Amino acid sequence: MSKTRRMSHIFASDGKSITLALDGFYFSTKTAGIDDTIAQLPKMIENGLDAVIVTYGMAKTYENALTQVGMIVRADMSTGIFDSNVPDTAGLITVEDALKLGADGVIAMTFPGAANEAASHQVARELAREADKWDMTLICETLPYGYTVTNKASNQPDVIAAGARLGTELGADIIKTRFSGESGDARIIRNAQRPVLALGGPKANHILDYFRFVEHCMDAGAKGVAVGRNVTENENPAGVVAGLNVIIHGNGSAEEAYEAFQS
Template sequence: MSKKRKLSRIFSENGKTIILALDAYYFSLKVDGIDKTINLLPELAEHGLNAVITTYGMAKMYVDSFTDLGMIIRADVSSDIFGNNVPRTSQLLSVEDAIKLGADGVMTMTFPGSENEMNSHQIAWNIARESETWNIPYFCETLPYSYHVTTPESNQTEFIAAASRVGTELGADIIKTRLRGDAEDSEIIRSAKKPVVVLGGPETQDILTYFKYVYHCMQVGAKGVAVGRKITLNSNPIGVVAGLNAIIHLEKPPEEALDIYHHVMSG
């Protein structure tokens, strides 16, 4: 199967995507809601979810749950799983391993500027090269210094833009990175030279604030979102996905997305 056909499993016809990140068990203790949300995947797909990022173990355990969604396999794992900043990673599986599980894409992280910089770049290059051999899309999650914002530089436009371009130069087909939420985010999108899906979002429990952030991301040129806890920790995960679908696929404003969120919850 060509990369284009595999990407069509992850991106809608409009070239946009909503991706649910279920890979936190590789990186963090913050895993509440993941297994519960997996049980909701058929409904989430009906409301606009395109794909999941998952682990080797989950791909084996939940084969039926992932059938109707694009599946991106995480190929790296934290070398310090109890470290809050995901400071170091190691390659865990090969592209061939992912393909045997039925993957439509493969993902790793890289952290320009970190103490683990060269190792994470080497992992990215290894996976990018294997992905070309096996004709499967490679998603590079690339962030300056660390997964979280740990210094002023790690949240500055020029550093995020540079980190995004490093992912492209290492061979990524798709870049996953953070945006700041301001007009300069368009510089990050331009620098990447590849489609960008956005992780995370503002630290807020207010769903309208989050929807406004996603709307902004789409306005500056992002191709979608790849998020976990914004969905899995919400009391109404189906409503969150329905709201994201309104913004990302239907090009509705955040206020309409909020109405849809509440309507799905009441339904």
């Protein structure tokens, strides 16, 4: 199977993607809602969901539930599962492991500017080499200075843009990264030279605030989102996906997305 064919399982025919991140078990004990959300996948797919990011174990446990959606398998995990700041990561699975699961892609983090950046880049580079060998899609999740926003620079568009380009230079086919919410976020897209999925963003107090953030990311040039807790921790996960579908695949506004969410 070619990378083009695998990419078509992650992105819809318009070149955009609503990707649901369900891989929190590799990084935190704060995983409420993930298992319950999987039970709603059929409705979410109906509402526009394109792909999911899962752990190796989830791909096996929920094999039947994942047959109708693009599947990306997380290839790295936190070295400190009880530290929600994710102090470091380590490579976990190979591209061949993901192929045996029927995956359409693999994903790993890199931490440009952090003390552990060299190790994270090495994991991504080795995956890129394997991914090219097997025509597997590789997503680099490029997070300047660490997993969370740790300092002012880590959330600045020019810094995020530099990190995104580094992921491309390491061999990524897709970049997943944070957006600052500022007008300068368009630099991230220009610099990446690859399709960019906006990291889910901070947990919103109101879903309309999240939809406004997503609208901003799409206006900046993102090709979609890779979102976790803003879906899994919402009381209406399928409604959130319906709202995202309005913005991402329908080119609608945040207010229109909110109407879809409510209905």
